[in-house]
Amino acid sequence: MxxxxxxxxxxxxxxxxxxxxxxxxxxxxxxxxxxxxxxxxxxxxxxxxxxxxxxxxxxxxxxxxxxxxxxxxxxxxxxxxxxxxxxxxxxxxxxxxxxxxxxxxxxxxxxxxxxxxxxxxxxxxxxxPDPWMLLGLLLAVVVAAWGLGLHRRSQLRYVALLEEQATMSAERATLAERARIAREMHDVVAHALAVIVAQARGGRLAPARAPEVLATVEETGRQALTEMRGLVGVLRAEPAGLTPQPGLADLPGLLDRTRAAGLDVTMTASGEARPIGPGAELALYRVVQEALTNTLKHGGGAARSSVDVSWTRGALEVTVTDDGPPPAPGKPPGHGLAGMRERMAAVGGTVSARAEEERGFVVRVRLPYREGAR
Structure with a gap:
């Protein structure tokens, strides 16, 4: 019942x-x-x-x-x-x-x-009593009961509408979270595999460096597994098993792993740093990671890359450049650039990407400062 x-x-x-x-x-x-x-x-x-x-x-x-x-x-x-x-x-x-x-x-x-x-x-x-008076009294009772019923009916419909909106909001939040986790998985796996493939190619060409290559592959795989475990922990709602998400302070470690994969990459920073919030830091970290991964995959072993972090007066600007070959004509764009734009749009930033006339590719990110960021 x-x-x-x-x-x-x-x-x-x-x-x-x-x-x-x-x-x-x-x-x-x-x-x-x-x-x-x-x-x-x-x-x-x-x-x-x-x-x-x-x-x-x-x-x-x-x-x-x-x-x-x-x-x-x-x-x-x-x-x-x-x-x-x-x-x-x-x-x-x-x-x-x-x-x-x-x-x-x-x-x-x-x-x-x-x-x-x-x-x-x-x-x-x-x-x-007078029949007409009795009829008026009975009609008043009927109309009053009917009016109260209509009021209750509108209340029930309003509550049902609120419940439907809450359900739709929860479904949209679930879809957004799944999309976010999918982007995280794409970035983690793509970067790790790009480093591993580059190391395997280098180890095949230089057998004497096999121990060093295998150590780098092991460290890259361990790092990827750690990040993936954190993402899976979000899905399983196990807060005790979560690991902190990377931010700007972790960029040097990312560049070290990228150098170990064979890409010559440098980093410069200018201006006075200020808090932008963990979500924005994670988005910027993933954009830099995706840009370096694309250079590893498409730039070739001789490509060089640079990361410039500039704390200007009104916004944080991050520029990733490389001197690798341009994309092949007619090749459809992958999910990487779309993911970059979605990430930065979610935190109020923008992403522009273009190929240089002769060689190289430039990814530029601009994130305006927001008051109250923690």
């Missing part, structure tokens, strides 16, 4: 038991004989159906019970059980189609007023 159903059953029992007992007493005292039995049975059916007040059939049963009681006597209006009808009308409006309950309620108000005004026992007991 759902929580909503359990709540409805509880309300029907707590509210219904005293109301039903009082209705039974009033029915026996007001209409003695077999008609009292019919009224009491109808009240019992209405209270049982009220436990399912959100369903269409329950509203139909309660409306039918009121019609049966009206057919038995006009005094049914004095039975406390009649309060179930506006409550059922409210529930059906809130959880179902809003207009059929209103139509049934208006029709029921008219029939009840007419039955009460024309009943002989009501006239004999001189209980009847």
């Amino acid at each position: 759902s929580p909503a159903r359990r709540f409805d059953v509880t309300v029907a029992f707590v509210l219904g038991l005293p109301v039903f007992l009082l209705s039974a007493v009033v029915a026996v005292l007001s209409v003695p004989g077999p008609r009292a039995i019919v009224l009491v049975a109808a009240c019992l059916v209405a209270h049982v159906a009220f436990a399912f007040r959100r369903d269409l059939w329950a509203f139909a049963v309660i409306a039918g019970v009121m019609a049966v009681q009206a057919a038995v006597t006009g005094l049914f209006m004095v039975l406390p059980t009649v309060v179930l009808f506006p409550l059922a009308l409210y529930s059906r409006t809130a959880y179902g189609s809003p207009y059929p309950p209103l139509v049934v309620g208006v029709a029921g108000a008219g029939l009840a007023a007419a039955r009460f005004a024309t009943d002989a026992s009501v006239a004999a007991a001189r209980l009847g």
Whole structure:
């Protein structure tokens, strides 16, 4: 049983038991004989159906019970059980189609007023108010229950909309995180494999350097495994096993590994460093890593590269250049440059890349400073 159903059953029992007992007493005292039995049975059916007040059939049963009681006597209006009808009308409006309950309620108000005004026992007991006043009162009750149902209906739809938006936001966040991790994996694996391939090529050409080459391959593979373990730890939500993500302070180590792979690379820095935030540092590190990896893959063993980090007045500018051969004509661009641009766009930076006229390739990154970066 759902929580909503359990709540409805509880309300029907707590509210219904005293109301039903009082209705039974009033029915026996007001209409003695077999008609009292019919009224009491109808009240019992209405209270049982009220436990399912959100369903269409329950509203139909309660409306039918009121019609049966009206057919038995006009005094049914004095039975406390009649309060179930506006409550059922409210529930059906809130959880179902809003207009059929209103139509049934208006029709029921008219029939009840007419039955009460024309009943002989009501006239004999001189209980009847002015029929038009009674009709107005019943219509006011119906409209009030219907209006409250519409209000509750709008609340439920608003909550459902918020839940849907929250679900969509969570799905978008999941997709964005998967894309980020995919970029991280691409950078880690591509750089490590480029270094390993370059070392293997050098070891084949210079067998005497085999121990040095194998040591570099081992260190590069260990570093790649460490970073990949950190990324997998994010996916598995194991904070204790995470490793810090690299930043600008780790660029010298990256350049050392790149030199060990056979690429002649230098680094210069100018200006006064300032905090830019760990996310921006990671993005810049990955851009430099991807640029050097591309030089290793496409520049050839004789290529040289330089990394210039410039802390200017308004932005941090990082330029990676090499003197390798230009890309082959007609070759489609890979995912590296697109990944660079996505990374820097996420932290508010830009990336431009171009091939030199004769030889070489230039990747330039500009990251404006943001106030409050930590």
